[in-house]
Amino acid sequence: MINYRRNKRNKTIIKIGFSFYIVFMVLILVFSESGYIKLKKIQNTNNKLEHEINSTIEIIEKLEFEKNRLEEDLVYIEKIARSEFKMAKKGEKVFTIISKKGNN
Numbered sequence: 832m833i834n835y836r837r838n839k840r841n842k843t844i845i846k847i848g849f850s851f852y853i854v855f856m857v858l859i860l861v862f863s864e865s866g867y868i869k870l871k872k873i874q875n876t877n878n879k880l881e882h883e884i885n886s887t888i889e890i891i892e893k894l895e896f897e898k899n900r901l902e903e904d905l906v907y908i909e910k911i912a913r914s915e916f917k918m919a920k921k922g923e924k925v926f927t928i929i930s931k932k933g934n935n
Contacts, residue, residue, distance in 0.1 A: 861867045900907045912918040919925045 859866070863869075901911070917925060917927075
């Protein structure tokens, strides 16, 4: 009877010890330098940087397309010159419309 109680107590102590060991290992995995929380932070940073890289690549592609149009497309160059710089062809007359809404 005494051996049975001693064995039962030893098994209980072993179970408690094993439980503490498992909890300790989980805490180390979660909160250590290379743990789960650190991994998630790094993944979030990585996702943000990838998004920023992709948006920057899109901007660069748009600018390269615009650059090519400005270098090669004469109709587009003429359109820009007329609209932004108020340029005209030789012999054309340019009229500027003045709005009275802004004047009091």
